[in-house]
Amino acid sequence: MPRSKRHTERYARQIDTPGWGAEGQKRLGASHVFVAGIGGLGCAAATYLAAAGVGKLTICDCDLLELSNLNRQVLYSTVDVGSPKAPLAAARLRALNPDIEIIPDLTEIDHANAAGLIGDATVVVDCLDNLETRVALNRAAIATRVPMVYAACSELTGHLSFLRPPDTPCLECFVSRLPPAVEPAIPGVTPATMGSLQAMEVVKYLTGIGEPLAGRLLILEGTEPRIDVIQIERDPDCPACRGLS
Amino acid sequence: MVIYLRSGGKLRERLKPDVDQYTRRVEVEGTPSLNEILADLGIPDGLVAFAFAEGTFRRLDYRPSEGEIVTLQPPVSGG
Numbered sequence: 523m524p525r526s527k528r529h530t531e532r533y534a535r536q537i538d539t540p541g542w543g544a545e546g547q548k549r550l551g552a553s554h555v556f557v558a559g560i561g562g563l564g565c566a567a568a569t570y571l572a573a574a575g576v577g578k579l580t581i582c583d584c585d586l587l588e589l590s591n592l593n594r595q596v597l598y599s600t601v602d603v604g605s606p607k608a609p610l611a612a613a614r615l616r617a618l619n620p621d622i623e624i625i626p627d628l629t630e631i632d633h634a635n636a637a638g639l640i641g642d643a644t645v646v647v648d649c650l651d652n653l654e655t656r657v658a659l660n661r662a663a664i665a666t667r668v669p670m671v672y673a674a675c676s677e678l679t680g681h682l683s684f685l686r687p688p689d690t691p692c693l694e695c696f697v698s699r700l701p702p703a704v705e706p707a708i709p710g711v712t713p714a715t716m717g718s719l720q721a722m723e724v725v726k727y728l729t730g731i732g733e734p735l736a737g738r739l740l741i742l743e744g745t746e747p748r749i750d751v752i753q754i755e756r757d758p759d760c761p762a763c764r765g766l767s
Numbered sequence: 768m769v770i771y772l773r774s775g776g777k778l779r780e781r782l783k784p785d786v787d788q789y790t791r792r793v794e795v796e797g798t799p800s801l802n803e804i805l806a807d808l809g810i811p812d813g814l815v816a817f818a819f820a821e822g823t824f825r826r827l828d829y830r831p832s833e834g835e836i837v838t839l840q841p842p843v844s845g846g
Contacts, residue, residue: 563846651846676843677776696824698816698842706845713846739824741840743775746789750838752819 529621533575539731546729547575551622553728554578556643556668558631558659560611561585562594562708563673564649566717567724569597571647572615574725578623579615582639583608584630594710631655636662645724646670649717653697660685660693661762669734671723673716676706678744680716684723684734687756687763695757696739715742768833769794770804778841781810790836801837802827816842 523531533547555576557568560583572579587595587602587610597614598607608626615624629639631650636658640646646663648670650656656674663670669686672693685692719740726732741750756763773790774782784791795804801818805827818825820837831837 559846561846649846651844653842653844656844674843674845676841676845679776679841679843681840681843696817697844706843708845741819745775745779750819750822752822752824754824 525621532619532621536574541731542729546731549730550575550725550728551577553644554580554642555645555647555724555728556580556582556640557647557649558582558655559649559651560595560597560607561591561649561651562710562713563675563717563720564647565595565597565611566714567647567649567673567720568611568615569618570718570721571724572619572622572624574721575619576622576724576728578625580625580627580639580641580643581608581611581615582627582629582631583611584628594708594713596710596714631658633658633661637665640666640668643668645727647720647724648672648674648693649720656693656697657762664692664763664766669727671720671727673713673720675708675712675716678709678712678742678747680712680719680740680742680744682716682719682723682735682740682742683738683754684727684736686734686736688766690736691754691756692760692763692766694762695760696754712742712744715744768798770831770834771836772804772808772839773836774839774841776841778810778814778839781814782808782839798830798832800828800830801825801839804831805839814841815839 560581587607589603597611602610612624612626673682738751739754782791818837818839
């Protein structure tokens with residue numbers, strides 16, 4: 523099948539979404555999304571971004587696959603245990619959509635390299651699993667002025683926001699400096715839900731549909747179940763974005 | 768005065784809800800901060816990251832008013 527016909531058919535069921543159209547699809551195809559972490563959140567977010575036709579995806583994760591990842595990290599197979607996750611995910615995503623560029627990156631994100639890793643990305647997706655690296659990514663997103671879609675989860679609780687300071691708070695304006703006391707339980711359904719919502723925020727931003735979750739924090743409490751969307755504001759004393767204008 | 772604290776997950780076990788599965792009625796003297804209220808309830812530092820009330824983010828130095836329902840959030844950073 524010719525590429526143009528394949529392109530039309532592949533995206534036919536989303537292009538008719540009001541506000542999307544051929545123009546929105548073109549914008550997705552011209553975009554570069556940096557996915558930081560390809561664990562539970564990243565597997566969900568990257569899958570839907572690849573399927574939607576984001577033109578270039580960088581998948582950055584230095585970890586090797588562990589058996590305990592497989593309850594939630596659905597891009598991998600049991601035989602993959604012990605292998606680096608980023609190339610495995612890239613191969614699965616290429617099989618899903620061979621018409622986009624997917625770049626696996628095994629670099630461990632830190633304060634020194636984060637801005638360089640983000641590079642020319644249009645959006646950063648924070649799918650990380652620890653506060654220290656999230657802070658490094660947040661600082662880099664601020665420095666490069668690239669918007670960041672944040673999500674985090676624990677048990678059946680999930681948080682989500684679209685961050686683009688100075689128009690919105692940055693991560694450190696509202697996220698606790700305290701790490702959880704113990705490694706949290708994470709049933710697969712929680713990052714699957716939150717990663718999918720991250721992909722929705724990215725797609726909305728790139729196509730221009732609707733309004734991003736800016737200045738607001740979505741809180742999923744799966745036990746009740748309940749979803750709250752609360753107002754969040756910049757912290758004038760924030761160590762990351764204080765004085766940014 | 769009386770305030771209501773809500774929470775889910777593991778925090779709920781420490782909060783000991785008595786109004787419904789998620790909510791505890793708390794009587795306080797004066798207008799203490801959430802930090803002070805949580806300390807009085809024996810909830811250790813670090814188990815609550817922030818709170819929200821009436822759709823707005825609240826830090827732990829927030830002082831709830833009479834009858835307010837405040838939802839507590841644990842630190843969440845997993846992925």
